[in-house]
Amino acid sequence: MDIITRFASSFAGLWRNRRRPQNEDAFNNRIQSNHDPEITAHQVKKYLQANPDFLDGFVMDEIQLEQLERWMIRKTQRTRKVTQTEKNGRKTSLSRWKFCVHADKRQMLQDLIHSLQLRPTKMHVLWELANCICSAVNADGFRLYLTDATEAESLHLCLSNSFIDENGDPKPLQIKSDAVLPNYVAKVRENLRLSRGDVDHRFPRDLLDRSEMAHVMCQPIVYPDGSLVAVLELWRRDCGAPFYEEDEEIGCSYLVWGGIAIHYAHLNLVGLKQRKLNDFLLAVVKSIFQDMVSMEMLVSKIMNFAQRLVDADRASLFLVDSKSKELYATIFDVGCDSKATKTENETDPSKAPNEIRFPLGTGIAGQVALTGEVLNIVDAYADPRFNRSIDQLTGYKTESILCMPIFIRGSVIGVVQMVNKRTGCFNKEDEEAFEMFAVYCGLALHHAKLYDKIRRSEQKYRVALEVLSYHNTCTDAEVEQCLEVGIPQKIPGVDSYDFSPFDIDDHQKALYSVFMFKDLFGLGRFDQNSIIRFTLTVKKNYRRVPYHNWTHGFSVANTMYSIIKNCGAVFRPNEVSKRIVLHKQMKIMKTSKSKLLLLLSSPINDTTYDPFTTSHSMSYMIQR
Structure with a gap:
């Protein structure tokens, strides 16, 4: 019994001070160092195999859960x-x-789901996941480095510390120069553990000497396709123990389940962006086909949405003038503090105001318009194509630029330029969303230009039609010809219902029309030359069509003449008013004037369907 007590005491002391498994010789040496040369590793192993109940009791009583x-x-x-x-x-x-019992996994998953419901952003989910892992491994603190890959071969890491933006998410900051370990982990995609004083040829020996971090563990956070999302850096102070392999396993366990939340947060973010894009496209279609806005209004809408789409501080849209080989803009530099900045030509007031122009190939926008390629510039001042003179004039500092061409039928018709992303630099996702947006911008601008051309053509057509209508009158020679021939004093059979207009020519029809007018109303209140000129003008404005022609108009007028001649005062003013255009005036006119309007409206009605033109022509003849 004595040996069992000594064995249990030695065994407990051995395992309390032991971190990692060692070979049998080292085990025997440690037992001998406990001043008990009689007990060997072989004896301990044999005893435990023969007494499993003793081992169970010892583990339950002496060994910690960790x-x-x-x-x-x-x-x-x-x-x-x-x-x-x-x-x-x-x-x-x-x-x-x-x-893995360092933390409650069920509670962690519930917290992540709750976070997705409140703020379904990738940044927030990563931050909550990092907090859970930090608590699970008993770390003193952590840093979360987010990837921002603007180029395929390079990674730009952003540091997220205890800074919160306006949306409640951690605010990314520029990466510090001493982030050696996260950069290495981002490159190799492998876990890393390092303690102060460890010899590792990959890093400087005094890497951790200048910081409060005595023990560091870095883990990459990747998507299922292998693309890097972030790098998590956990650290402990001098008073804490180093990170071990089991700490890595705990972190990996959390990342397996947290990765699902990150994946769905990313899908949700993509869905929200797509929904915003669809809403904008609907607004553009509504503006073009319903509101019929001007080109300036459409350009302003495009710039404002493009700015919100990629979270840019400034936005500009330049259109291509194919005739002068220039880029021009009337509205540009849309920012968060103003709707648009417009230029004014102070040197020459006669020139068109609110417009800037520069040749193709000048500056970033000019290069994009010339080559048709997308440019994503992280540091504008490091690019020789950037024109610094604008910053010097405005006092605004340009840092990052995303410039996208707008195509229609294979030709560049414009360039959209985003300046200074508010959080970091423009990334690949911004390029993809912006590229899709530019396609619809091209369609919107193209249809807006077509509508503008159609609207201008319609205005020109209306002006020409009015000029033609008011100035297409008969000539003095035609009036003189009618006066030379003379108005017939009597025309046999003209008041009969079977009178045929096909037996006389067009010139005789005009003379017969003047005769019918003279026969009904006389010339006491009317001027004969005015009646002749009016009749010839109506004849001249008739179209050369099979039906509604001058013969048809004369036939209708002759029919009205025959009805009035044969029926006398049978028709009342309200009855004849349905046939003429000025029916409201007929209610106050006498029977003789009603007959006059009835006769005059018959040939005029087929020359035009414009009520103003008809009433104007008739009032021209009526003596007021």
Whole structure:
């Protein structure tokens, strides 16, 4: 019994001071150092195999829960084989997750789901996940580095610390120069553990000497396709223990489940951007086909939405003048503090105001218009194509630029330029969303130009039609010809219903019309030359069509003449008013004047359907 007591005491002391498994010789040396040369490692192993109940009781009474967890993780790693199936690998992963008891996994998942409902952004989910891992491994603090890959071969890391933006999300800051470990992890996509004083040829020996971090663990956060999302850096002070392999496993366990939340947060963000884009396209279609806004209004809408789409501080849109080979803009530099900045030509007031012009190939926008290629510039002042004179004049500092051409039918018709992304630099997602947006911008601008041309052509057509209507009158020679021939004193059969207008020519029809007017109303109140000129003008304005021609108009007038001649005062003013245009005036006219209007409206009605023209022509003849 004495030996069992001594064995238990030695065994407990051994495992309290032991971190990692060692070989049998080292184990024997440690037992001998405890002043008990009679007990060997072989005896301990044999005794434990023969007394499993003793081992169970010892573990339950003496071993801490944290140590049991570490044993479980090491056991699963040691027994895992390279050739094991995917099913077995999943069981191993779930087994590690099951025995990871540093934090409540269920609570962590509930917190992530709640965060997605409140603020479904990738940044916020990453921040919450980093907080959970930091608490699970008992780290003193953490730093979250987000990737912002503006180019395929380079990574731009942004530091997120305890800074909160207006949306409640961590605010990315420019990466510090001492972020050596996160940069390395972002490059190799592997976990990294390092303590102060460790010898590692990949890093400077005094890397951690100048900071409060004594122990550091970095883990990459990647999508299922292998693309890097962020790098998590956990650290402990001098008073804390180093990070071990089981800490890595705990972090990986959280990242497996948290990665699902990150993935759906990303999908939600993409869906929100697509919904905004669809709303804008609907607004553009409504503006073009319903509101019929001007080109300046459409350009202003495009610039404002493009600014919100990529979170830019300034936006500009330049159109291409293919005749002069220039870019021009009447509205540009739309910002958060003003709707648009317009230029005014102070040197020459006669020139068109509110417009700037510069040749193709000048500046960033000119290069994009000339080559048709997208330009994403991280540092504008480091690019020789950037024109600094505008910044010097305005006092505004340009840092990053995203410039996109607008195509229609394979030709560049404009350039949209975004300046200074508010959070970091313009990335690949901004380029893809902006490229899709530019396609619809091209369609909108193209249809707006077509509508503007149609509207201008319609205005010209209306002016020409009015000029033609008011100035297409008969000539003096035609009036003189009628006076020379003379108005017939009597025309046999003209008041009969079977009178045929096809038996006389067009010139005789005009003379017969003047005769019918003279026969009904006389010339006491009317001028004969005015009647002749009016009749010839009506004849001249008739179109050369099969039906509504001058013969048809004369036939209708002759029919009205025959009705009036044969029926006398049968028709009342209200009855004849349905046939003429000025029916409102007929209510106050006498029967004789009603007959006059009835006769005059018959030939005029087919020359034009414009009520103003008809009433004007008739009032020209009526003596007021």
